Amino acid sequence: MILTSGLTLFGIGLLAAAILGIASKLLYVKEDPRIALIENSLPGANCGGCGYAGCSGAATAIVAGIAPASVCLVADAETSAVVAAIMGQEVVQREPELAVRDCTGGLRATDLFHYEGALDCRAAHLLYGGSKSCPEGCLGLGSCMRACPFDAIHMGPEGLPVIDSTLCKACGNCVDACPRGVIGVSGMSARLLHLNQTTDCLAPCRQKCPAQINIPRYIEQIKAGDYDGAVMTIKERNPLLVTCGRVCPRPCETVCRRQYVDETVGINMLKRFVADRELRSxxxxxxxxxxxxxxxxxxxxxxxxxxxxxxFLRRLGHSPTIFDAMPALGGQTRYGIPEYRLPKADLDWEIQGILDLGVEAKLNTRFGRDFTLESLRADGFDAVFIGIGAWQASGMYAEGEDLDGVMGGIEFLTAHALGQKPETGNKVIVVGGGNTAIDAARTCVRLGADVTLMYRRTRNEMPADVEEIVGAEDEGVQFKFLAAPARVIGDENGKATHLEYYEMELGEPDESGRRRPVKKEGSEQRMEATLIIPAIGQKPDLGCLYDDNEEGTCPLETTRWQTIVADPDTFETAIPGVFTAGDVYTGPDLVISAIGDGRKAARSIHYYMTEAAIPVPETTQKGMIPYTLFKEIDSVERKKRAVLPHLCHGEERNCTFNEVEGPLDEQQALAEADRCLRCGLVCYDRDEPFLAEERETTPDS
Structure with a gap:
């Protein structure tokens, strides 16, 4: 019996062995030897940060072509090179990336309700979007911290995640764990390409800045004494910070929350402080x-x-060549802004910093004469950007304005900047109320003339910067308000001698919101003049775009204001691969607006050359976010705003083109930075004395 059983089991064993032998021949799968080689080359961390189940899973994915040779987040570049060699691939070193937090709320953001659910941000977000008042801010429950396999995140004392850059491997687990998009993984290129989103932590000043500079961050860096860091934060959005520190009219300051406590923060003063610090070095x-x-x-x-x-194109790795018709770069910042506001040596230094990155410049080269769009294509350029500005002065629409002794505002300022010394005589009339008119008037004062600025509305309606108007007054410019030119009167030699003008009165508001000037009949008067400077507007000169043939056709679509038509989101014109921005697109506008749109155009050009489409997210911020514009600011101590020092005073200013204003000193800058409320979408810093008082008066719960 035992023998029979033993033989039976032995027979079954032989049969099973035979079946397995046959199956192994039929079903055998040979493992790719590269998998073992790659797995042995990886660090063996098995952290899962790459998205695969350990190093074996990562090695299998690499061999299958699903993952790149650089998939491992823990390994260094040498390891990636070894893995690539095994696969017969070339390693392209990727840009360093880090997880970054875009939120300043934390404990400052008030609670909408008392939350007693699971201590997980994703769970809390499912309940009415979470308990915090800010719809985009951090919920503070640390899901990102727990998701990080490298212990690179901890929750800080302000109730916000703090990221250790030395430990972060940019795996993206924290990004996946955050339901609010508070944390993202980005490198330099991603930051340069990023457009403000309504889901970002945007203080009102950031929303209003045409260049989208992260203003709260650079002010916080100044407050901490990290001046170089502040410069680099600004340069992620604006390469002309020395220039803007002097000429920007500060739209950001018009929405600063601090104005509802005392006065706005001197945002531009602080930009100039760090910009000048780099300049003076x-x-x-x-x-x-x-x-x-x-x-x-x-x-x-x-x-x-x-x-x-x-x-920005150069920073993104491309090779731009600038073609300019003038003998030096800078456009209106060089030829339209006088030396006393923006010293040309400072502008030269700033522009040289751009060229030193590897940007080529070809000067005295006129579009339409020395080259065309077709010739650029033939020369191998992959894309074209048109930013030719608005250099053509608008006329006064007055009889006799073509007489000798009448010179447009931008024409006059350009001639002076080129050293041509235009003749002013002793009585100059400047017509207009914008910054160009003020610049022309103050320049003529410095050339020894008595100057009258004529404006058809009142001082309150002047579009020029208030500081510029005050500066003109201090220097002796006379203002003739509610007056508009009627005709220029000349002598027998065709030289202008007088300006005849009408008195005006203000009627109903026009499209700009300003009251429309209305002519008083029979109010004509004359004013003597040796030079008349109309500075009432500028427009682009698009003659360079037209063909020389009889039809005189223009390959681009243009408007009746002589501006180029382009897609408002991508800045691409009617010709694929041709982009535009600046005054030739918008008409005369701010320097900071041209800088901001120049970056956005560079972004579009980058995507045009590297990808099939130019992405514009639906959440891209285009206007101010209404719920962030509240005016009730409590628990903040009043602090006096800094005042820029004046380098020139009294009569000294009238006989020199030396710079008028100077920068803040370090002590003033630190005090001004301390006035910033470090705003987010709805949160802001409250002062400790007020918070202590609140804690004392709040009953225990």
Whole structure:
């Protein structure tokens, strides 16, 4: 019996062995030897940060072609090179990335309700979007911290995640764990390409800034004494910070929450402080650029828009060449802004910093004469940017304005900047109320003339910066308000001698919101003049775009204001691959607006050359976010705003083109930075004395 059983089991064993032997021949799967080689080359951390189940899973994915040789987040570049060699691939070193937090709320954000659910941000978000009052801010329950396999995140004392850059491997687990998008993974290029989103932590000043500079961050860096860090934060959005520190009219300050406590924060003063600190050092801080892409872009026009576009294209790894008709770069910042506001040596230094990145410039080269769009294509440029500005002065629409002794405002300022010394005589009339009119008037004062500025509305309606108007008054410019030119009167030699004008009165508001000036019949008067400068507007000169044939056709769509039509989201014109921005697109506008749009155009050009489409997210911020514009600011101590020092005083200003204003000193800058409320969408810093008082008066719960 035992023998029979033993033989039976032995027979079954032989049969099973035979079946397995046959199956192994039929079903055998040979493992790719590269998997073992790659797994042995990886660090063996098995952290899962790469998204695969350990190093074996990652090695299998690499061999299958699903993952790149650089998939491991823990390994260094040498390991990636070894893995690539096993796969017969070339390693392209990727840009360093880090997890970054975009929220300043934390404990400052008030609670909408008392939350007693699971201590997980994703769970809390499912309940009415979470308990915090800010719809986009951090919920503070630390899901990102627990999701990080490298212990690179901890919750700080302000109730916000703090990221250790030395431990972060940019795996993205924290991004996946955050339901509010508070944390993101980005490198330099991603930051340069990012457009403000309504889901970002945007203080009102950031929303209003045409260049989208992260104002709260650079002020916080100044407050901490990290002046170089502040410069680099600004340079992620604006390469002309020395220039803007002097000429920007500060739209950001018009929405600063601090104005509802005492006065707005001197945002532009602080920009100038750190910009001048770099300037006076004589050394440009190193600006990183991405690896060369081999793509070439022609940038037509070397003004603020063109310089900004070229700067950001170069930082993204492309090769821009600037073509400019003038003998030096800068556009209106050089030829339209006088030396006493923006010293040309400072502008030269700033522009040189852009060129030193590897931007080529071809000067005295006129579009339409020395080259065309077709010739640029033939020369191998992959895209074209047109930023030729608005250099053509608008007329007064007055009889006799073509007489000798009548010179447009931008024409006069350009001639002076070129050293041509236009003849002013002793009685100058400047017609207009904008910054160009003020600049022309103050320049003529410095050339020894008695100057009258004529404006058809009142002082309250003048579009020029208040500081510029006050400066003109201090220097002796006379103002003739509610007066408009009727005709220019000349002598027998065709030289202007008088300006005849009408008295005006204000009627109903027009499209701009200002009261419309209405002529008083029979109010004509004359004023003697040796030079009349109309400075009532500018428009682009698009003659360079027209063909020389009889039809005189223009390849681009234009408007009745002589501006180029382009997509408002991408800045691409009717010709694919041709983009535009600046005054030739918007009409005369701010320097900071041209800089901001130059970056956005560079972004579109980058995507045009590297990807099939130009992405514009639906959440892209285009206007102010209404719920962030509240005016009730409590628990904040009143603090006096800083005042910029004046380098020139009294009569000294009237006989020199030396710079009028100077920068804050370090003590003033630190005090002004301390006035910033470090705003987010709805949160802001309250002062400790008020908070202590609140804690004392709040009953225990």
């Amino acid at each position: 004589g050394v440009h801080l190193p600006v990183p650029c991405a690896a060369d892409t081999g793509k070439r872009v022609a940038v037509i026009g070397g003004g603020p828009a063109g310089l900004s576009c070229a700067y």
